[in-house]
Amino acid sequence: MSDDKLNRYDAEQMQQWATACISATGASDEVAAALSAGLVAGDLLGFKTHGLLRLRYNLQCLSEGKSRKAGQPEVLQQRPAIELWDANLLPGPYAMNLAVQRAIKLAQQQGTGTIVMRRAQHIAALAIYLEQAIDQDLLIQIFAATPSQQVVAPFGAKTAVFSPNPFAIGAPAVDTKVMFDISLSMTAAGKIRTAIAEGRELPYPALITPEGDYTVDAKSFIASPAAVIASLGGEQLGYKGTGLNLFSELWTLALSQYGRADAPAAEGDANSVWIQVIDPSALGDIGNFKQQVQAQLEAIQTATPITPEQLVRVPGQGAMQRRAEQLANGISYSAAIIKQLEWCAQQYQVALPAPLGG
Amino acid sequence: MSDDKLNRYDAEQMQQWATACISATGASDEVAAALSAGLVAGDLLGFKTHGLLRLRYNLQCLSEGKSRKAGQPEVLQQRPAIELWDANLLPGPYAMNLAVQRAIKLAQQQGTGTIVMRRAQHIAALAIYLEQAIDQDLLIQIFAATPSQQVVAPFGAKTAVFSPNPFAIGAPAVDTKVMFDISLSMTAAGKIRTAIAEGRELPYPALITPEGDYTVDAKSFIASPAAVIASLGGEQLGYKGTGLNLFSELWTLALSQYGRADAPAAEGDANSVWIQVIDPSALGDIGNFKQQVQAQLEAIQTATPITPEQLVRVPGQGAMQRRAEQLANGISYSAAIIKQLEWCAQQYQVALPAPLGG
Numbered sequence: 001m002s003d004d005k006l007n008r009y010d011a012e013q014m015q016q017w018a019t020a021c022i023s024a025t026g027a028s029d030e031v032a033a034a035l036s037a038g039l040v041a042g043d044l045l046g047f048k049t050h051g052l053l054r055l056r057y058n059l060q061c062l063s064e065g066k067s068r069k070a071g072q073p074e075v076l077q078q079r080p081a082i083e084l085w086d087a088n089l090l091p092g093p094y095a096m097n098l099a100v101q102r103a104i105k106l107a108q109q110q111g112t113g114t115i116v117m118r119r120a121q122h123i124a125a126l127a128i129y130l131e132q133a134i135d136q137d138l139l140i141q142i143f144a145a146t147p148s149q150q151v152v153a154p155f156g157a158k159t160a161v162f163s164p165n166p167f168a169i170g171a172p173a174v175d176t177k178v179m180f181d182i183s184l185s186m187t188a189a190g191k192i193r194t195a196i197a198e199g200r201e202l203p204y205p206a207l208i209t210p211e212g213d214y215t216v217d218a219k220s221f222i223a224s225p226a227a228v229i230a231s232l233g234g235e236q237l238g239y240k241g242t243g244l245n246l247f248s249e250l251w252t253l254a255l256s257q258y259g260r261a262d263a264p265a266a267e268g269d270a271n272s273v274w275i276q277v278i279d280p281s282a283l284g285d286i287g288n289f290k291q292q293v294q295a296q297l298e299a300i301q302t303a304t305p306i307t308p309e310q311l312v313r314v315p316g317q318g319a320m321q322r323r324a325e326q327l328a329n330g331i332s333y334s335a336a337i338i339k340q341l342e343w344c345a346q347q348y349q350v351a352l353p354a355p356l357g358g
Numbered sequence: 359m360s361d362d363k364l365n366r367y368d369a370e371q372m373q374q375w376a377t378a379c380i381s382a383t384g385a386s387d388e389v390a391a392a393l394s395a396g397l398v399a400g401d402l403l404g405f406k407t408h409g410l411l412r413l414r415y416n417l418q419c420l421s422e423g424k425s426r427k428a429g430q431p432e433v434l435q436q437r438p439a440i441e442l443w444d445a446n447l448l449p450g451p452y453a454m455n456l457a458v459q460r461a462i463k464l465a466q467q468q469g470t471g472t473i474v475m476r477r478a479q480h481i482a483a484l485a486i487y488l489e490q491a492i493d494q495d496l497l498i499q500i501f502a503a504t505p506s507q508q509v510v511a512p513f514g515a516k517t518a519v520f521s522p523n524p525f526a527i528g529a530p531a532v533d534t535k536v537m538f539d540i541s542l543s544m545t546a547a548g549k550i551r552t553a554i555a556e557g558r559e560l561p562y563p564a565l566i567t568p569e570g571d572y573t574v575d576a577k578s579f580i581a582s583p584a585a586v587i588a589s590l591g592g593e594q595l596g597y598k599g600t601g602l603n604l605f606s607e608l609w610t611l612a613l614s615q616y617g618r619a620d621a622p623a624a625e626g627d628a629n630s631v632w633i634q635v636i637d638p639s640a641l642g643d644i645g646n647f648k649q650q651v652q653a654q655l656e657a658i659q660t661a662t663p664i665t666p667e668q669l670v671r672v673p674g675q676g677a678m679q680r681r682a683e684q685l686a687n688g689i690s691y692s693a694a695i696i697k698q699l700e701w702c703a704q705q706y707q708v709a710l711p712a713p714l715g716g
Contacts, residue, residue: 077640079467079468080467080468080469081439081471082470109438110440111437156668157661157662157663157664157670158662158664159661169608171608171612178604178608182597204595208664212665236562243527243538243673246527246658246673247527250529254529254647255497255638255641257647257650259654260653261653276470278472278609280613282442283434283435283614292612292615292617295618296611300512300600303511303515304515305514305515307570312512312513312515313513313514
């Protein structure tokens with residue numbers, strides 16, 4: 001990434017600005033704070049396609065009544081270790097924080113705690129929710145799917161069945177943590193849109209054309225008829241990614257009993273999620289557990305690199321480094337993102353902070 | 359697979375024969391029945407590398423005291439929704455059945471039920487355990503790792519950190535079921551050994567040589583120094599498979615607090631597992647849940663195939679078809695497998711059943 005050439009913005013100023021924009025829609029203070037914090041947290045970790053770039057979409061949802069401006073998720077069903085919630089289109093980061101906190105409480109009581117939640121509006125990057133559990137010495141796992149979207153093909157098909165399904169885990173270690181957040185497909189829609197905007201091809205064949213050919217042509221994704229995204233594993237091992245996508249959608253859409261036949265297109269990016277927190281102290285000494293995690297990470301880090309100067313990376317390490325760097329030097333935003341933010345500033349009459357050292 | 363040219367053997371006769379061999383080691387009736395049933399069940403589903411081919415290994419473990427001949431797993435720790443068990447080297451299929459049954463009971467009470475179990479001797483194919491839960495209208499997820507093995511490299515490395523980690527899920531639908539069982543690497547050790555035995559190359563680059571090159575050369579896996587297996591995703595997306603392997607090993611080795619520093623090489627194929635069962639009826643009507651699963655499967659099956667004559671497959675469909683076919687016509691075994699079975703027959707003085715229609 002050529003972030004160095006981009007303008008930098010102070011993270012706290014950007015969050016306050018975003019909070020003011022969200023409040024201007026009439027959203028409650030709690031909703032505004034959670035949503036702005038969630039989007040900026042995504043930017044800090046480097047998930048720029050899931051950060052303030054999506055503020056405009058979220059503001060529009062709030063203004064148009066597609067997102068609720070205040071309130072609580074509803075608990076539909078429960079047993080001691082699992083609950084089904086309906087977020088009733090509350091903004092994702094607000095509903096997700098509540099769900100993660102509840103899953104943590106269940107895990108501390110029962111050993112594991114699970115919240116299956118339907119109809120959380122755009123939930124941004126899964127990685128932003130992991131540390132609430134990790135920093136309390138807990139394991140966490142999150143799946144999300146989007147019942148109104150179908151852009152990912154099962155293995156052997158050239159038409160789409162699945163949504164772009166992200167998956168994330170988090171774990172505490174002795175002096176670091178694991179944060180892992182991926183899509184279960186060959187690429188993500190945001191990456192394709194970025195490639196189109198920059199006039200680039202994809203780095204490898206991740207799309208399948210209507211003719212059934214694997215392609216690097218990003219623009220085929222917005223052609224008519226459009227190409228679809230291949231499941232993780234691609235042309236040779238796509239049956240593995242297909243099963244992983246099915247895993248995600250059964251654990252989210254099927255368990256929440258809110259699948260594609262139920263979700264109206266008007267709900268847009270509303271997500272269904274599976275959040276599970278596990279308390280390792282239920283099974284033994286927490287210090288020993290964290291040493292086991294640490295040993296795993298050290299084994300990865302000390303594996304012999306294929307390219308000597310390129311050290312083997314541990315999941316989450318890069319994101320945490322990007323956050324530390326951007327907290328120190330400001331968040332870098334591309335001109336395309338700033339254009340979206342200026343739209344928000346003008347629409348909601350809250351002046352965008354000036355870039356740092358500009 | 360060119361199974362048609364192979365000799366066929368009656369599944370029930372083979373299971374009785376294997377039971378007799380296992381009993382000849384002094385194993386208890388319960389252990390013998392569970393182990394023989396598990397291995398034959400793997401063969402029936404088509405997991406021939408995890409079926410009776412491994413009887414010899416299991417018999418040797420029992421005879422040499424590497425597997426326990428009788429007894430119960432020990433419950434080390436528990437909270438209402440999760441328990442840590444030590445199988446104390448009981449044969450895998452025997453200990454796994456007990457653990458799955460306990461996870462089912464916990465799920466029916468708490469909504470989810472999890473057993474983390476260390477030191478289960480060779481657990482065979484994960485797929486053979488899924489239907490105990492599925493057929494009671496439950497979801498199931500299983501991870502297994504092998505703390506004494508390191509043959510899979512993290513992304514960017516040419517040395518191994520992970521064991522070959524299988525992963526399986528199961529789910530009930532209206533008139534079918536989901537059964538999905540994969541390794542989280544580019545290929546499995548059994549497939550490499552089969553390719554070597556048949557003098558074939560691998561169908562795609564799944565191994566990484568000591569020089570750091572991706573290769574299709576199966577024999578490099580048994581060279582000295584040996585090639586290692588790449589994580590799922592390979593040269594381009596191997597960071598995804600690395601995270602999935604880490605997911606598996608944290609949920610099995612770290613949670614069971616029995617990692618590579620603890621497991622002596624003498625424990626061989628002893629596995630650590632994560633078994634989680636979820637009761638969908640905790641979150642809503644079970645009939646509606648199964649319809650949601652069915653709708654997902656139908657969406658996959660009716661996706662437009664890339665190759666018109668090759669219908670898009672649902673995970674588990676092929677395995678269930680192989681089982682039905684082999685129950686009707688006998689299990690097909692290669693000459694290489696029969697050679698192993700004849701060794702067992704001679705060693706334990708139990709005559710191998712004759713092939714069908716031979």
